[in-house]
Amino acid sequence: MPGMGRPNRWAMLSLGVAAQGAGCVFMYGLPFLLPALEAEHGLTLAEAGVIVGAPSAGMLFTLIAWGWAADRYGERIAMTSGLALATVFLGSAAFATHPAVLALLLGLAGAAGASANAASGRVVLGWFPKERRGVAMGWRQTAQPLGVALAGVIAPPALHLGGVRGALLAMTAICLVTTCCVGLMVVDPPRPETSAGTRSASPYTEPALWRVHAASMLLVVPQFATAAFALTYLVAERHWAAATASQVIAAAQLAGAGGRLLCGRWSDLAGSRVGPMRRLALVNAAVMLVLAMAVQAGNAAGSALLVAALVISMSGNGLAFTAVSELAGPAWAGRAMGAQNTGQNLIAAGTPPVLGALITHAGFGTAFALAGALALAASVATPGVPMIRRPVVRRPVSPD
Structure with missing residues (x-):
C-alpha cells in the first residue's frame, strides 16, 4: 500500500508492466476482432480497420500530456486515473451500436490508456539503480507482446460467448482489475529534493x-x-x-x-x-x-x-x-x-x-x-x- 515503507522494486516493475500490458490488450489486440466487426456491423475491411486503429490514433494525442501529469503529480495518480478512464470508455464501447460511436469510444480509451506508457517508465527509472535499470526496462518493454498474446488467448472464447461485445467486456474487466491493483499497490519512487521557487531546466x-x-x-x-x-x-x-x-x-x-x-x-x-x-x-x-x-x-x-x-x-x-x-x-x-x-x-x-x-x-x-x-x-x-x-x-x- 502507498505510504507503508519502501516497496519491493520488482513488485513495482510488475505492476508497471501489468498497467502497460492492460492497455496493450485493447490497443494492439483489437485486430483479433476484425472478422467479427465486419460480420456484426456490416463493415468493409477498411472500415473495420479504422475501428481497430482508433485506440492507437487516440494515444498519439495524449502521450506527452500524460507524461507531464506523471512528472507533475506522480506515477500512481497518472496510471490509475488513465486506466480508470480507459475502463469507462472501453466498457461503453462494448454497448455502442453505431460504428462511428464505437470508433470514437475506442479512440478515447486509447487516449486514456496511454497514461501507462510514460508513467510505468518512470516507475522503472525511480525504483531501480542505474546498474540494474537496463534489464528492468527490458522487462517493461515486454508489456506489448505479452498484452497482445493475452488478447489472442481471451478473444476467441469471448467472441464465441458474446461476440464483439463479449470480447470488449473481457478487455474492460482486465483494465478494471489492473486499475484497482495499480491504485492500491503502486508506490511512487522518491524524487530529488527541489527548492521552492525553482524548476528543472529542460533537457x-x-x-x-x-x-x-x-x-x-x-x-x-x-x-x-x-x-x-x-x-x-x-x-x-x-x-x-x-x-x-x-x-x-x-x-x-x-x-x-x-x-x-x-x-x-x-x-x-x-x-x-x-x-x-x-x-x-x-x-x-x-x-x-x-x-x-x-x-x-x-x-x-x-x-x-x-x-x-x-x-x-x-x-x-x-x-x-x-x-x-x-x-x-x-x-x-x-x-x-x-x-x-x-x-x-x-x-x-x-x-x-x-x-x-x-x-x-x-x-x-x-x-x-x-x-x-x-x-x-x-x-x-x-x-x-x-x-x-x-x-x-x-x-x-x-x-x-
Whole structure:
C-alpha cells in the first residue's frame, strides 16, 4: 500500500508492466476482432480497420500530456486515473451500436490508456539503480507482446460467448482489475529534493536527447518492415504455408522479447545505453542489407535472414527508452518518454503503407535495403555521450 515503507522494486516493475500490458490488450489486440466487426456491423475491411486503429490514433494525442501529469503529480495518480478512464470508455464501447460511436469510444480509451506508457517508465527509472535499470526496462518493454498474446488467448472464447461485445467486456474487466491493483499497490519512487521557487531546466536544450529520439524513429522502419511484411514475403515469395509462417513469426516475436532483456543486461554491464544501441543499429543495418541482397537474388537464405532481422530489429527497443529516461532526468522523464512514444508511433503508422507501395513497384529487396540504410543512419544519429547525466541546472521562477 502507498505510504507503508519502501516497496519491493520488482513488485513495482510488475505492476508497471501489468498497467502497460492492460492497455496493450485493447490497443494492439483489437485486430483479433476484425472478422467479427465486419460480420456484426456490416463493415468493409477498411472500415473495420479504422475501428481497430482508433485506440492507437487516440494515444498519439495524449502521450506527452500524460507524461507531464506523471512528472507533475506522480506515477500512481497518472496510471490509475488513465486506466480508470480507459475502463469507462472501453466498457461503453462494448454497448455502442453505431460504428462511428464505437470508433470514437475506442479512440478515447486509447487516449486514456496511454497514461501507462510514460508513467510505468518512470516507475522503472525511480525504483531501480542505474546498474540494474537496463534489464528492468527490458522487462517493461515486454508489456506489448505479452498484452497482445493475452488478447489472442481471451478473444476467441469471448467472441464465441458474446461476440464483439463479449470480447470488449473481457478487455474492460482486465483494465478494471489492473486499475484497482495499480491504485492500491503502486508506490511512487522518491524524487530529488527541489527548492521552492525553482524548476528543472529542460533537457532539450542539449542535442543528445534529440539524437536518441531521431535514432529511435529511424530504427522503427526496419522493425516494421520485417514485422508487417514477413508473413507476406514467406507465403507469396517463398511459398510457405500460412500456418507455418505464422508460427515462425510468433516464435520470432518471443525471441525479440527475450532479446530486449539481453540488450538491457548488456547495457547494464557496459554502463551505457547509447553504446550498445549504436552497435545494435549497425548489426541491424548489416543484416537488413544482406537480407535485401538475398531477396533480390531469390536466394533461399532470405527466409532465415528475414527471421533474424525481425528478432534483431525488436531487441534494442528498451535501450532507447532507458537512454531517454536517463538523459531527461527525473523531472522530465515522463514527458520525454511520451515524446519518444509519439515519434515512434507516428513512424510505425506510416511505415507499412509507404513500404507497401515501394514493394508493389520495386519489390521486397528494395524495401529491405531502404530499411537497412535507415538503420545505418540511426547508428550515426545515436549520440556518443556518456550516460552519466550532468547535474541539473535550476533557474529561479519569476514571481509573475
